[in-house]
Amino acid sequence: MSDTSDETQLLISRLSATQHLSHADIDVLRELPWRVEDKAARAQFIREGDTPTESCLLVRGIVVRSRYSMQGQRQILSLHIPGDLPDLQSLHLEQLDYGLDAVTPCRVAFVEHAVLQRLFDTSPALAAVFWRESLVDAGLYRAAIFRNARMKPTVRLANYICELHRRHEAIGLVTPDGFSFPLSQELIGEALGLTNVSVNRSVQTLRDQQLIRMDRNRLLVLSWDALADLAEFNPTYLQLRD
Amino acid sequence: MSDTSDETQLLISRLSATQHLSHADIDVLRELPWRVEDKAARAQFIREGDTPTESCLLVRGIVVRSRYSMQGQRQILSLHIPGDLPDLQSLHLEQLDYGLDAVTPCRVAFVEHAVLQRLFDTSPALAAVFWRESLVDAGLYRAAIFRNARMKPTVRLANYICELHRRHEAIGLVTPDGFSFPLSQELIGEALGLTNVSVNRSVQTLRDQQLIRMDRNRLLVLSWDALADLAEFNPTYLQLRD
């Protein structure tokens, strides 16, 4: 067990961020056979309409779930950071209704559906763990629907930043100088249903109010309370254990 | 087994609309003990922040999952029709991040989490069936995010109508004069992120184009192909079996 791979360790700490794992569960997870692949920035490595036979774990980098309009504009449905399982759904859905795009260069680990299936058939506890994971994922969707429909651009951006901050924090990726933030303002717009221009204006508002420091590489929250307040941020849906 | 209750029968046909159930599964489902309650129109019977110990099956009427903004406006996250399980999630999530509002007078059947838990612990097959159900539910969220962010009001409404039509069709609730549609235009706006005025203008556009007939009680699609075309409707995400 001393040779626990990076993938396994990452998955375990990620799942632990939102729920309790028994030793037995952990031991079983260690046995999962992963196939690791690296993806280039901008690569779409799973496409809408595909019927994958594997699910994947994001090990390094940023991946977005997305859907394209007829005019070719991308709508980002959710954004994923290391430890996330961005297409766990494909285990039970025949045809995917979204694609997965690497935003940055990424490392992705794949595991066969058949293997997961066998795992869940023998361990109801682990089935529940992964099911719950997909339910938390659905909570992110609800937050997105609400945010995009009911919040003005600046509040919307602030709220999104709060979510990303807490998610990074939950897996230990926030340092005193903030967290890795390799997202263009155009891409943020694709997630929030705004134009790059509108995102830019909102970014400047938050900067002017001394709430954040943000460049193409990192994002630092200068005043969490003030930001969360402006953002009307209620973290219940993230289901993080204290 | 001849005294199979309405609830049970409804649940079975609903699950069958999107997946295959074995005879063994069906037999087990028949044993579920339901507690039936009627709710008045407009009653919020589950609140954001609650920690329910039961999940529910909608037997009759329309229910919406919703979240309220600070200014008190309601955002509808999803709309549910008979056969749906609108808070299956609560089985695995501690605190709900949404409420359930009855739109019309409703009949709702409740089943204890503990009972479901036992069921899923003993039958991985049924656990998978319900898990999958919650994944289809997440697909509705993805559709909503895309629709609300990328579609103009009229297309958005058309797309939503297509979804509702197919969902009603899947459970046999569409007749030659359409399907039951007790939704005010204001409520539709709360789902689509539009004002009642904007919804009204879109309704008139669709009517003028002879695509639908719609009043406060029923909705009839006059030309499915034309409507689906205008709506850029791709039903993959509903995961309906042909």
Place this chain on the structure above:
DNA sequence: CGCACCCTTGACAATTGTCAAAATGCGTGG
């Protein structure tokens, strides 16, 4: 060093929201 890509800014257009009032429809009680 130069070429992409991204951020920033400004002027302007267009869509959708806001507000208010009239018309219509529905349910209830007399």
Place this chain on the structure above:
DNA sequence: CCACGCATTTTGACAATTGTCAAGGGTGCG
């Protein structure tokens, strides 16, 4: 069965927000 009252739909004028378009300036990578 009719009358009344409330909720909903419809309409129009207007305001405001956000999108569109275009150009200039940075920045980093090859």
